[in-house]
Amino acid sequence: MSKIRVSLPDGSVKELEQGANILGLAASIGAGLAKAAIAARMDGELVDLTALLHDGAKVEIVTEKSPEALEIVRHTTSHLMAQAVKSLIPGAKVTIGPAIENGFYYDFDVEVPFSPEDLEKIELKMKELAKANSKLERLVLTKAEAIKLFCEMGETYKVELIEDLDVATVSLYRQGDFVDLCRGPHLPSTSFCKAFKLTSIAGAYWRGDERRKMLQRIYGTAFVDKKELDAYLSRLEEAKRRDHRKLGKELDLFSFSDEVGAGLVIWHPKGAMLRTILEDFERKEHLKRDYDIVLGPQILKTELWQRSGHYDNYRENMYFTEVDGQSYGVKPMNCLSHMMIYKSQLRSYRDLPLRYFELGTVHRHERAGVLHGLLRVRGFTQDDAHILCTPEQLDSEIKGVLAFVSDVMGIFGFEYEMELSTRPDKSIGSDDDWERATKALLGALQDSGREFEINEGDGAFYGPKIDIKLRDALDRKWQCATIQCDFTLPERFDLTYVAADGEKKRPVMVHRVILGAIERFIGVLIEHYAGNFPLWLSPVQAIVVTVTDNQIPHARSVYKTLRAAGVRVQQDLRNEKLGFKIREAQLQKIPYMLVVGDKEVESGTVAPRYRDGKNLSVMTAVEFIEFVNTEADNYR
RNA sequence: GCCGUUGUGGCUCAGGGGUAGAGCAGCUCACUCGUAAUGAGCAGGUCGUCGGUUCGAUUCCGACCAACGGCUCCA
Numbered sequence: 001m002s003k004i005r006v007s008l009p010d011g012s013v014k015e016l017e018q019g020a021n022i023l024g025l026a027a028s029i030g031a032g033l034a035k036a037a038i039a040a041r042m043d044g045e046l047v048d049l050t051a052l053l054h055d056g057a058k059v060e061i062v063t064e065k066s067p068e069a070l071e072i073v074r075h076t077t078s079h080l081m082a083q084a085v086k087s088l089i090p091g092a093k094v095t096i097g098p099a100i101e102n103g104f105y106y107d108f109d110v111e112v113p114f115s116p117e118d119l120e121k122i123e124l125k126m127k128e129l130a131k132a133n134s135k136l137e138r139l140v141l142t143k144a145e146a147i148k149l150f151c152e153m154g155e156t157y158k159v160e161l162i163e164d165l166d167v168a169t170v171s172l173y174r175q176g177d178f179v180d181l182c183r184g185p186h187l188p189s190t191s192f193c194k195a196f197k198l199t200s201i202a203g204a205y206w207r208g209d210e211r212r213k214m215l216q217r218i219y220g221t222a223f224v225d226k227k228e229l230d231a232y233l234s235r236l237e238e239a240k241r242r243d244h245r246k247l248g249k250e251l252d253l254f255s256f257s258d259e260v261g262a263g264l265v266i267w268h269p270k271g272a273m274l275r276t277i278l279e280d281f282e283r284k285e286h287l288k289r290d291y292d293i294v295l296g297p298q299i300l301k302t303e304l305w306q307r308s309g310h311y312d313n314y315r316e317n318m319y320f321t322e323v324d325g326q327s328y329g330v331k332p333m334n335c336l337s338h339m340m341i342y343k344s345q346l347r348s349y350r351d352l353p354l355r356y357f358e359l360g361t362v363h364r365h366e367r368a369g370v371l372h373g374l375l376r377v378r379g380f381t382q383d384d385a386h387i388l389c390t391p392e393q394l395d396s397e398i399k400g401v402l403a404f405v406s407d408v409m410g411i412f413g414f415e416y417e418m419e420l421s422t423r424p425d426k427s428i429g430s431d432d433d434w435e436r437a438t439k440a441l442l443g444a445l446q447d448s449g450r451e452f453e454i455n456e457g458d459g460a461f462y463g464p465k466i467d468i469k470l471r472d473a474l475d476r477k478w479q480c481a482t483i484q485c486d487f488t489l490p491e492r493f494d495l496t497y498v499a500a501d502g503e504k505k506r507p508v509m510v511h512r513v514i515l516g517a518i519e520r521f522i523g524v525l526i527e528h529y530a531g532n533f534p535l536w537l538s539p540v541q542a543i544v545v546t547v548t549d550n551q552i553p554h555a556r557s558v559y560k561t562l563r564a565a566g567v568r569v570q571q572d573l574r575n576e577k578l579g580f581k582i583r584e585a586q587l588q589k590i591p592y593m594l595v596v597g598d599k600e601v602e603s604g605t606v607a608p609r610y611r612d613g614k615n616l617s618v619m620t621a622v623e624f625i626e627f628v629n630t631e632a633d634n635y636r
Numbered sequence: 637g638c639c640g641u642u643g644u645g646g647c648u649c650a651g652g653g654g655u656a657g658a659g660c661a662g663c664u665c666a667c668u669c670g671u672a673a674u675g676a677g678c679a680g681g682u683c684g685u686c687g688g689u690u691c692g693a694u695u696c697c698g699a700c701c702a703a704c705g706g707c708u709c710c711a
Binding site (some may be wrong): 105113114115116199200201202203204205208209210214215216217219245249250256258262317362364366367368369370371372375376377380382467478479480481482513515516517519520521545547548549550575576577578579580581582583584585586587593595597598599607609613615 | 637638639640641647667668669670671672673674684685701702703704705706707708709710711
């Protein structure tokens with residue numbers, strides 16, 4: 001019998017009998033590896049342990065410690081869940097069940113939606129089935145055979161999936177009496193699923209299309225062992241403690257009210273302070289970078305929205321009002337006023353680029369059901385700017401914006417993800433325009449040296465864009481900064497500039513935000529810091545606390561001195577024990593508590609205590625002011 | 637908009653067909669106290685809204701509103 005030779009990651013070559021599989025290879029290396037192996041990467045592709053080896057194959061054994069393990073574990077666990085659901089509810093139809101970022105899900109078509117109690121039953125069943133230790137067996141059928149099989153089983157969704165596949169054969173996996181269409185690979189048997197938990201139930205449209213049937217989705221998570229699962233679950237708990245909606249209430253930053261309306265934020269003093277600090281920061285940073293601050297009205301005539309195309313494309317998201325027989329639209333975007341400013345005079349190429357910046361408050365009627373704390377609201381303020389420049393200036397303008405984003409995110413210590421969205425099927429503008437703009441965005445991204453994703457065909461109909469996303473405490477992505485090229489508006493509003501040759505030319509427009517919506521940004525910011533804002537952002541930077549009533553005069557004078565110097569300070573002069581006041585200040589996450597007792601009165605000082613419990617050395621009010629200013633100047 | 641869950645004093649939550657309870661917060665009094673909760677007393681709710689069933693609804697049913705977890709859509 002002939003031998004085959006396969007190479008391993010360390011460069012060594014193993015000789016095996018013809019017909020050997022991965023498991024055999026692992027066993028030939030060592031019994032320990034054979035036991036730990038769950039799959040393999042052969043010639044770059046992930047495969048099952050039962051996959052046959054061929055001569056010259058490059059093989060890497062995947063164990064529970066491998067980075068690929070999690071996805072395989074989760075995928076197999078989703079099959080295990082489907083098996084459990086089918087055994088409990090035979091009439092359920094299975095659809096798709098992939099591994100996702102923090103776990104997996106599986107969508108089912110069931111007559112009666114799942115209840116939370118069902119979840120417990122399903123999880124119990126899964127444990128039972130895992131214990132049964134069924135082998136996951138890979139079968140390869142022709143398309144026709146597979147369609148016939150799933151038709152017989154009544155799995156119509158699977159039939160639809162297979163029909164859409166452009167292949168000759170498909171693979172199926174069988175575990176016990178459960179068979180599912182799947183590319184694989186999978187764990188060798190169900191007992192490898194030893195750490196999982198079903199987390200939630202949700203509705204989800206078949207194939208993500210809201211015109212199609214709503215299925216029932218079960219989300220779950222799985223890890224290679226119990227320890228990691230527990231660690232993940234406790235991270236989840238911790239994340240809930242950072243939830244901006246919870247902290248917003250606890251720290252008295254903002255609220256919502258049924259009486260006011262859904263998705264409309266009411267900023268309380270401390271939240272409004274935080275917002276004001278951010279807005280001041282933004283004005284300063286924009287002026288530094290040669291932007292001009294502009295301001296437009298909240299409502300503009302409906303005719304203008306018709307001209308811009310918003311009326312046709314965005315009407316259902318807009319609020320309208322009528323006065324004296326004239327219809328007005330409440331602005332959902334800030335661009336129109338900026339257009340009007342550009343058009344207010346004849347522009348020369350010498351004037352460009354023009355950068356109009358507005359902290360523009362907009363209103364959008366978001367569909368009920370999508371609202372989410374500060375992260376998705378109906379009225380919000382964008383740090384919006386429109387850059388009007390010559391086509392030649394586009395490159396450097398976009399680079400400038402990306403550098404701006406990087407600077408600002410650096411100050412807040414945010415990691416972010418960037419995505420480039422290119423021309424969709426339905427679009428306007430010339431090929432030339434699209435190519436130039438896409439190139440400019442791409443070039444700037446490459447130039448930034450950061451990683452980015454490309455979403456082909458995901459751009460706006462009016463131009464390509466770069467989206468920058470931040471994550472909330474629960475790891476959900478939220479778009480904040482965005483840079484969008486726009487070919488429509490300069491056209492529709494007939495914007496021109498006089499070029500060097502005296503000809504009138506069309507400027508290019510870039511629509512961009514840095515923080516995005518202040519509301520959303522603050523929501524993410526609260527979760528990022530878990531409410532422990534750095535000194536420069538803290539709505540309350542310090543609180544003067546007395547030990548007894550004896551220190552009230554000194555405390556008042558310290559408070560006045562700090563206030564006069566612009567420090568955001570409060571005073572707690574109540575007749576309460578120091579420990580009680582410290583606790584309250586700490587729960588409010590105030591950075592510095594300035595303790596004033598008899599000793600401090602005598603020496604004319606305060607004893608600053610940081611919210612982590614550490615004390616600074618005793619200092620005078622003036623020294624503390626200097627300290628605060630230095631910290632704040634360095635964005636600490 | 638769609639699917640599911642939830643909606644009880646300022647907050648967190650218990651209860652349940654016969655018109656409601658706890659802790660915290662609030663108020664009053666006492667204590668004058670050194671780095672995460674001093675003690676006692678008092679007050680506070682037409683149980684999200686509107687209908688229906690019932691002798692009787694906060695509890696059961698329906699609609700609506702809102703929140704929460706998702707889907708779709710988006711800053």
